[in-house]
Amino acid sequence: xGFVSPQAHAEYDAAYDLAFAALPAPAGQHxxxxxxxxARVYRFGEQGPAxxxxxxxxxxxxxxxxxxxxxxxxxxxxxxxxxxxxxGRSEQTSxxxxxxxxxxxxDAVLAGLGLDAVHLVGYSFxxxxxxxxxxxxxxxxxxxxxxDPVRTFAGFPLPLLxxxxxxxxxxxxxxxxxxxxxxxxxxxxxxxxxPVATIIDEGMRTFRITLPVPAPFTDGQLRSVRxxxxxLIAGRSVMHDGRxxxxxxxxxxxxxxxxxxxSATHAIAGESPALVNxxxxxxxx
Numbered sequence: 661x662g663f664v665s666p667q668a669h670a671e672y673d674a675a676y677d678l679a680f681a682a683l684p685a686p687a688g689q690h691x692x693x694x695x696x697x698x699a700r701v702y703r704f705g706e707q708g709p710a711x712x713x714x715x716x717x718x719x720x721x722x723x724x725x726x727x728x729x730x731x732x733x734x735x736x737x738x739x740x741x742x743x744x745x746x747x748g749r750s751e752q753t754s755x756x757x758x759x760x761x762x763x764x765x766x767d768a769v770l771a772g773l774g775l776d777a778v779h780l781v782g783y784s785f786x787x788x789x790x791x792x793x794x795x796x797x798x799x800x801x802x803x804x805x806x807x808d809p810v811r812t813f814a815g816f817p818l819p820l821l822x823x824x825x826x827x828x829x830x831x832x833x834x835x836x837x838x839x840x841x842x843x844x845x846x847x848x849x850x851x852x853x854x855p856v857a858t859i860i861d862e863g864m865r866t867f868r869i870t871l872p873v874p875a876p877f878t879d880g881q882l883r884s885v886r887x888x889x890x891x892l893i894a895g896r897s898v899m900h901d902g903r904x905x906x907x908x909x910x911x912x913x914x915x916x917x918x919x920x921x922x923s924a925t926h927a928i929a930g931e932s933p934a935l936v937n938x939x940x941x942x943x944x945x
Contacts, residue, residue: 662752668866672747675862679723679855684730692772694765696756700742700749701773705733710802710944711775714740715766717784719863721748724783724856727933728940735941736779741769743786745871747863759875762789763796770800777802779944783929784899788812788874794889795881805890805940807929811874813882813891813908814900856930882912889913890943892936895922917943 663669688703702722712732716724722740725732732738742748744765745756756762766789770778778800782790787809794804806812851857891913893906906920919939921928929936 663747663867672862672866675858676721676723676749679726679859682726682855683723684733690773692769694744694768694772696754696761696765697744697752698750699744699765699769701769702740704729704738704740706737708737710777710779711737711739712779712781712940712944713770713775714738715780715782715786715789716740716743717786717860718869719747719860719867720783720786720856721746721859721863723859725929726855727930728937731933731937732940736944739773739775741766743789746869747859747867756871758872759792760796762871763793766793767797767800776800779803779805781805781807781940782809783807784810784926785874791877791885792874794885794887795877798885798887801887803888803890803944804885805892805943807892807936808894808897808899808902808924808926809891810899811876813877813893813905815876816899879912882908883914885913886915888943889916890939891916891918892924892928892939893918893920894924894926894928895920896924897926897928899926 663672684704686702686704687706690701690703692699692701714722714725716722721742725740729738729740742750744750745752756765779802780790780793782788782805784807787806788811790804791806791809791812794801810816889909891906891909893902893909895902902920906918909916909918921932925931
């Protein structure tokens, strides 16, 4: 697990610093120890009640929230987490083997920051992490927002598994990575200087993730969620069947606002940041 070489780590760090400069200046930086490693967390905006904690998609780091941070931090204190076990500034020290392990380290981070009544916002794999915490350790949560979460309401389709595999094969992964990013965004060209695409691509190139595949949730687990949930599902997502995912979320979550955005791709938070930001802020009490 981890960076494939010291040189790769150095190259990633340089890319991270450059991309991070596109974010608003953080008001604070914390390294929170857990049983599974140390999580790097940044705070944006003023401290206060009703904190938002943002969990990125795979390899996205805190940088993935660049399109959304300024608007969210203007309304609430915002904390962003580089996920343990992924490229970024967090460091994994013990194996993460189960969904219970994933919930344990995330709950420990919230506890270490002294946060309660948290509005947890997760995107893609971060959405699965947020739902997983709501299922397994919801005591610190006030609400959960899930932005096109993977493997939460519907499974991975076969084309996704094939394309993901191509990004890992030596000799072809150099072209497969940018092709994969374009595909997730509905075929749209990604600017070469886009900080989010850059950091995801660099993470895929330099780091080998050994985390378990997100475990799907049973009907009973989803029915057990007692915090309010906002689910924004992309109708053109390559991560799942969006209509099926939205229907299952509506059927099973006890207290949920589910929106299917028919024309949105999995890049929903970046392609429509103003709308996504507005939905999140409208949902919060």
